[in-house]
Amino acid sequence: MNSSFIRPFRTLAVVLVALLATHSMAHSYRAGDIEVGHPWARPTVPGQRAGGAFLSLTNRGTSPDKLLSAASPVAASVELHTMTLEGNVMRMREVGAIDIPAGQNVKLQPGGLHIMFMGLKAPLKLGESVPMTLRFEKAGEVTVEVKVEMPQAENGAPAPGAHGDHKHQ
Numbered sequence: 001m002n003s004s005f006i007r008p009f010r011t012l013a014v015v016l017v018a019l020l021a022t023h024s025m026a027h028s029y030r031a032g033d034i035e036v037g038h039p040w041a042r043p044t045v046p047g048q049r050a051g052g053a054f055l056s057l058t059n060r061g062t063s064p065d066k067l068l069s070a071a072s073p074v075a076a077s078v079e080l081h082t083m084t085l086e087g088n089v090m091r092m093r094e095v096g097a098i099d100i101p102a103g104q105n106v107k108l109q110p111g112g113l114h115i116m117f118m119g120l121k122a123p124l125k126l127g128e129s130v131p132m133t134l135r136f137e138k139a140g141e142v143t144v145e146v147k148v149e150m151p152q153a154e155n156g157a158p159a160p161g162a163h164g165d166h167k168h169q
């Protein structure tokens with residue numbers, strides 16, 4: 001085989017690798033004016049019925065929108081939740097919708113607004129991705145891949161004093 005035969009294939013391979021790398025780094029989706037950034041979920045253990053999912057919502061448009069609901073084949077239902085401090089206990093509460101003001105970025109993250117898989121059909125395994133469909137009032141629907149991974153803070157070195165002093169469910 002001479003090099004002029006191999007080269008096109010090598011070029012194609014480089015392009016594919018570049019595309020895959022870009023995709024996994026960006027990991028964002030678009031529905032109309034709404035950009036969905038980095039959907040991820042915590043891994044769950046067998047028997048755990050509920051699991052939290054997180055992402056960022058950026059409204060690139062000039063009118064407000066709302067996240068109305070979410071659905072996934074991995075869960076019996078999917079709820080939109082917020083966390084509120086009652087006394088000194090953090091409690092989750094279902095919300096009807098999540099507002100996304102024009103030009104704003106709304107972060108769904110641990111300790112705040114989040115999406116909750118209810119009635120998980122199987123554990124969410126580290127490294128897997130699961131599909132989830134988001135429905136917006138104006139932007140319509142988009143299906144995203146939710147990556148099952150550890151929270152960023154627990155990804156690298158644990159913060160001083162953060163290790164072992166709290167548990168998630």
Ligand SMILES: [Cu+2]
Pocket residue numbers: 052081082092093114115116
């Ligand atoms: Cu919740």
